[in-house]
Amino acid sequence: MNYNLLESPDATADAGSPRGSRPEAGPAGGIGPRKLRTKIFLVAALVIVAVSVFYLAYFPRRLEKNLVRNIGGIIETTTALASVGLAAELKAGDKAGLEMVLKENCRQAAGIRYAVVEDGSGLVLASANRDVAEQNMYRESDPTQRPLERRAMYRTRTPVMADGKALGTLFLGFSFDGSIAGTTREKSMIVIVCLTAIFVSGLLASLFSGMITRPVIQVTRTAEKILRGDTTQRAKVYSRDEMGLLARTFNAMLDGFERSRRDMEMANKSLEETMHARSQEVEKEIVERRRIEKELRLAREELENRVEKRTAELSKVNEELSGKVIETRRAEDQLQSTLDRLEKALEGTVRAMSLTVEMRDFYTAGHQRRVSALAVAIAEELHLPSEKIEGLRFAGAIHDIGKVVMPAEILGKPTRLTKTEFQLIKDHPRIGFDILKNIQFPWPVAHIVLQHHERMDGSGYPDGLIGEAILLEARILAVADVVEAISSHRPYRPALGIDKALEEIRRGRGIRYDMRVVDACLKVFKDHRFTMKKESAGVIYQ
Numbered sequence: 001m002n003y004n005l006l007e008s009p010d011a012t013a014d015a016g017s018p019r020g021s022r023p024e025a026g027p028a029g030g031i032g033p034r035k036l037r038t039k040i041f042l043v044a045a046l047v048i049v050a051v052s053v054f055y056l057a058y059f060p061r062r063l064e065k066n067l068v069r070n071i072g073g074i075i076e077t078t079t080a081l082a083s084v085g086l087a088a089e090l091k092a093g094d095k096a097g098l099e100m101v102l103k104e105n106c107r108q109a110a111g112i113r114y115a116v117v118e119d120g121s122g123l124v125l126a127s128a129n130r131d132v133a134e135q136n137m138y139r140e141s142d143p144t145q146r147p148l149e150r151r152a153m154y155r156t157r158t159p160v161m162a163d164g165k166a167l168g169t170l171f172l173g174f175s176f177d178g179s180i181a182g183t184t185r186e187k188s189m190i191v192i193v194c195l196t197a198i199f200v201s202g203l204l205a206s207l208f209s210g211m212i213t214r215p216v217i218q219v220t221r222t223a224e225k226i227l228r229g230d231t232t233q234r235a236k237v238y239s240r241d242e243m244g245l246l247a248r249t250f251n252a253m254l255d256g257f258e259r260s261r262r263d264m265e266m267a268n269k270s271l272e273e274t275m276h277a278r279s280q281e282v283e284k285e286i287v288e289r290r291r292i293e294k295e296l297r298l299a300r301e302e303l304e305n306r307v308e309k310r311t312a313e314l315s316k317v318n319e320e321l322s323g324k325v326i327e328t329r330r331a332e333d334q335l336q337s338t339l340d341r342l343e344k345a346l347e348g349t350v351r352a353m354s355l356t357v358e359m360r361d362f363y364t365a366g367h368q369r370r371v372s373a374l375a376v377a378i379a380e381e382l383h384l385p386s387e388k389i390e391g392l393r394f395a396g397a398i399h400d401i402g403k404v405v406m407p408a409e410i411l412g413k414p415t416r417l418t419k420t421e422f423q424l425i426k427d428h429p430r431i432g433f434d435i436l437k438n439i440q441f442p443w444p445v446a447h448i449v450l451q452h453h454e455r456m457d458g459s460g461y462p463d464g465l466i467g468e469a470i471l472l473e474a475r476i477l478a479v480a481d482v483v484e485a486i487s488s489h490r491p492y493r494p495a496l497g498i499d500k501a502l503e504e505i506r507r508g509r510g511i512r513y514d515m516r517v518v519d520a521c522l523k524v525f526k527d528h529r530f531t532m533k534k535e536s537a538g539v540i541y542q
């Protein structure tokens with residue numbers, strides 16, 4: 001809270017004054033309201049004094065002028081009236097009447113002290129005050145005497161005229177002590193009234209200024225107490241006017257500040273508690289982090305040691321493995337060389353076995369080689385794995401090896417075989433199986449040879465297998481065997497041609513022969529990927 005906002009502008013303007021000279025004066029200086037009260041009082045006093053001075057300067061002088069004017073009027077009137085009355089008596093020459101008229105005028109006129117009438121020669125004809133007449137005092141004059149002083153004598157000399165002729169002279173003496181004393185009393189009364197008015201007005205101005213400034217003083221002192229730390233102080237409300245409203249507004253503002261201060265204190269306390277709790281959490285986190293960092297450092301050092309140790313071990317093992325790898329490669333090279341020789345030996349063996357059969361059966365010569373080639377072409381069309389294709393190629397080259405035990409007369413008989421002879425021929429797949437079953441081929445060559453006369457509908461031999469029970473390689477070999485057999489010469493008939501052969505497998509598609517194998521075989525011939533060459537012994541396919 002900015003308590004300096006309570007400092008009055010007057011206090012700032014009077015910065016050169018000895019602030020703090022009063023012990024009770026606070027930051028507000030405690031002089032703002034007092035100066036305001038003094039100003040109000042001085043202004044009111046100045047106005048009152050000015051009015052009083054004007055009143056004192058104007059009204060006494062006016063009283064004096066009125067008095068002088070009244071005295072002049074009385075003298076003039078009295079003189080004129082007396083002259084008129086005396087003129088008749090002088091014209092008649094009646095001294096007794098003259099004196100009676102003179103005294104009557106003196107009795108009726110105010111302020112006359114003497115009256116004397118002379119004739120033209122200076123002889124006193126009548127007088128209202130014989131002592132003055134006998135002592136000739138009515139002829140005296142005192143021009144320096146001020147007219148309004150008490151005991152002053154106003155003297156007049158007036159000719160008494162009748163018919164335009166001066167019959168005598170009238171001397172009158174006036175004294176207005178009573179009127180002057182009355183005027184003096186009135187002037188004194190005016191002064192007393194003015195002084196009383198000044199005093200009363202000053203007192204009222206002081207009270208009024210106090211009434212005006214008291215709420216301000218209260219507000220200022222309350223603000224000073226609040227600045228000293230006593231926030232429970234409130235300004236006392238004295239009236240229902242604007243000043244009272246100022247005090248009430250000030251109190252309401254203080255209440256608002258107090259509520260805000262309490263709210264801020266509560267918020268600050270809550271914030272401090274939160275910060276304290278957070279600080280403790282942060283300290284715990286720092287301790288935990290340092291512990292983790294220490295553990296990580298130790299773990300890293302241990303890991304580095306292990307890595308270093310393990311690296312040394314691996315380097316040693318690597319060196320050992322390098323030697324073993326060299327040895328293994330050398331062994332692999334030797335093994336590969338051995339495998340190559342074995343493969344060549346195997347191929348030579350298979351070729352020898354194939355030639356053995358063909359040497360005993362002239363018409364079968366080249367049959368196994370052509371069946372093998374066609375079977376490989378069909379397998380490639382079916383996208384079989386290369387291992388299966390290789391096995392199929394070996395099996396096709398020796399698939400009729402079982403005929404090696406068949407009598408040459410039956411194999412080369414130019415007429416149809418008898419039932420007994422045919423039953424003998426039907427044993428060649430099992431005989432071939434028996435010949436090959438103990439040879440450790442990497443492929444099921446013996447079983448392919450055994451099943452190459454099986455048919456999908458079970459009409460084949462020697463076991464009458466059905467469908468998927470027949471190896472895929474055997475199903476391919478069967479189709480290739482039928483196509484080659486029909487299209488080439490046989491001892492008992494001439495070659496029927498490739499069209500007859502393809503017609504046979506097309507009729508047996510999905511019945512005796514595998515549907516996919518037949519489609520692949522037809523596509524191979526349709527795409528001319530398998531060409532035909534004629535030899536003296538028959539039709540040769542590559």
Ligand SMILES: [Fe+2]
Binds near residue numbers: 481
């Ligand atoms: Fe066969």
